[in-house]
Amino acid sequence: MKDDPDRKPSLAEATLAGDRRALARVLTHIENDTDLGRRALDTLFPHTGNAHIIGITGPPGGGKSTLVNEFIRTWRKQGRQVAVIAVDPSSPLTGGATLGDRIRMQEWFADDGVFVRSMASRRFGGGLAQNTLAVAHAFDAAGFDPIVIETVGTGQDEVSIAALAMTTLLIQVPGTGDGVQSLKAGSLEIGDVLVVTKGDRPEAAELARDLRNIRMIGLAAGSEVGGWEVPVVRTSAITGDGIDNLTTAIASHRQWLQTSGDGAQRVRAMIAAEISVRVQQGLLGRLSEQNHDHLEALIDRVVSRNLTAARAADELLSGM
Amino acid sequence: MSERNRPIRMLVAKPGLDGHDRGAKVMARAFRDAGMEVIYTGLFQTPEMIATSALQEDVDVIGLSILSGAHMTLFPAIMDALKTVGRDDALVIAGGTIPEEDIPAIKEMGIGEVFGPGTKLQVCVQYVLDHAPTRDDDEG
Ligand SMILES: Nc1nc2c(ncn2[C@@H]2O[C@H](COP(=O)(O)OP(=O)(O)O)[C@@H](O)[C@H]2O)c(=O)[nH]1
Ligand SMILES: [Mg+2]
Numbered sequence: 038m039k040d041d042p043d044r045k046p047s048l049a050e051a052t053l054a055g056d057r058r059a060l061a062r063v064l065t066h067i068e069n070d071t072d073l074g075r076r077a078l079d080t081l082f083p084h085t086g087n088a089h090i091i092g093i094t095g096p097p098g099g100g101k102s103t104l105v106n107e108f109i110r111t112w113r114k115q116g117r118q119v120a121v122i123a124v125d126p127s128s129p130l131t132g133g134a135t136l137g138d139r140i141r142m143q144e145w146f147a148d149d150g151v152f153v154r155s156m157a158s159r160r161f162g163g164g165l166a167q168n169t170l171a172v173a174h175a176f177d178a179a180g181f182d183p184i185v186i187e188t189v190g191t192g193q194d195e196v197s198i199a200a201l202a203m204t205t206l207l208i209q210v211p212g213t214g215d216g217v218q219s220l221k222a223g224s225l226e227i228g229d230v231l232v233v234t235k236g237d238r239p240e241a242a243e244l245a246r247d248l249r250n251i252r253m254i255g256l257a258a259g260s261e262v263g264g265w266e267v268p269v270v271r272t273s274a275i276t277g278d279g280i281d282n283l284t285t286a287i288a289s290h291r292q293w294l295q296t297s298g299d300g301a302q303r304v305r306a307m308i309a310a311e312i313s314v315r316v317q318q319g320l321l322g323r324l325s326e327q328n329h330d331h332l333e334a335l336i337d338r339v340v341s342r343n344l345t346a347a348r349a350a351d352e353l354l355s356g357m
Numbered sequence: 358m359s360e361r362n363r364p365i366r367m368l369v370a371k372p373g374l375d376g377h378d379r380g381a382k383v384m385a386r387a388f389r390d391a392g393m394e395v396i397y398t399g400l401f402q403t404p405e406m407i408a409t410s411a412l413q414e415d416v417d418v419i420g421l422s423i424l425s426g427a428h429m430t431l432f433p434a435i436m437d438a439l440k441t442v443g444r445d446d447a448l449v450i451a452g453g454t455i456p457e458e459d460i461p462a463i464k465e466m467g468i469g470e471v472f473g474p475g476t477k478l479q480v481c482v483q484y485v486l487d488h489a490p491t492r493d494d495d496e497g
Binding site: 057062064071127133136155 | 366385386388393398399405413414443444
């Protein structure tokens with residue numbers, strides 16, 4: 038096949054050659070985990086591992102997309118090709134979704150070095166779509182670096198994005214009681230950089246100060262020498278203040294990942310999480326397809342209080 | 358034959374210079390409620406912006422909402438821009454204040470259907486469900 042000069046290049050080959058339409062189509066196949074998508078990833082994956090994958094998470098309306106647009110400006114000046122994966126929740130009732138993050142990133146429409154792709158979370162937890170990281174791999178293979186994954190996170194949900202990104206930016210919004218909220222949920226810990234957006238608002242300085250204090254307590258409690266000191270950066274998309282500080286902090290974190298060896302560990306953790314998600318989905322799929330009757334029978338027994346759910350699960354797993 | 362085994366992806370865009378996006382938002386919500394994944398890009402979309410969104414988001418359908426009266430210049434420019442990026446395979450539909458007598462010419466441009474003011478949303482949704490193209494590499 039390879040020798041046939043008339044052979045049309047596959048979607049994956051065209052993607053590697055810089056064809057944006059092919060890339061967009063590959064992303065759809067990967068998102069839907071089709072056979073074609075899996076084959077494309079087989080071809081693309083050896084070309085990955087170069088991109089800095091950055092997660093940005095925080096409450097809806099917190100200024101994430103606006104901030105990403107500012108990042109694009111900085112990174113384009115550095116000559117880097119930027120990809121954005123913007124994930125918004127699907128409606129649990131209809132399965133539909135409104136994906137509105139592009140609105141804030143429109144000025145790059147004529148720039149081939151910027152690619153924005155919206156994804157619906159499709160009932161996958163943590164504000165994340167199931168195949169988000171696989172989509173990032175395709176961007177990586179196509180030469181995009183960095184790749185930003187924007188997700189909506191409120192409280193505990195945010196934890197899962199940290200497993201899919203090398204650097205996680207946690208957004209805190211002034212005037213919403215966010216600092217205290219995140220502290221309760223324990224999600225502050227997932228931020229490699231804490232970002233106070235809308236820094237032009239009067240409450241912003243106080244929130245940044247509170248976050249620094251909280252971080253100091255955290256540091257005193259259990260940090261090692263050579264560890265990453267989580268910076269708190271206040272930004273305003275209106276005045277432009279803090280944007281350079283933030284992109285510098287992101288670059289420093291990447292540098293630190295490389296020099297400390299923590300980066301290799303993160304990559305391992307990301308891959309472990311990716312495999313684990315697929316195993317879970319695969320098992321659940323098999324459970325509902327091949328073991329459907331068995332499952333229903335077990336549910337009956339649990340309903341009639343003859344069996345605990347734990348025993349039912351054991352029985353299913355041992356039979357698989 | 359190819360079959361779509363995933364939600365329909367749709368772009369809802371508001372080309373032109375008038376600042377009213379209520380119609381476009383209502384449209385976006387109706388398609389979402391019908392289970393579609395709707396990329397909403399808001400006001401003042403140029404033909405090139407629409408083409409870039411259609412390309413990058415790999416949408417199956419593009420819904421244009423237009424109230425400015427500039428449809429006879431905007432629509433051909435949009436169709437050209439889509440062709441330039443290779444996305445003239447998407448189904449394009451239009452809604453808004455479009456006079457009856459313009460509709461044949463608009464359909465001639467390759468726009469699938471035109472929905473005038475007062476069209477029931479359910480009619481638009483059903484049209485898209487019936488006519489959204491399957492792509493040649495969609496698989497069952
Ligand atoms: N005052 C102020 N408003 C902002 C700033 N950044 C974003 N916004 C506004 O916050 C709203 C939500 O922004 P968006 O980026 O869409 O938030 P996202 O939902 O977190 O992606 C928009 O109306 C923005 O104009 C900022 O730095 N200062
Ligand atoms: Mg957003």
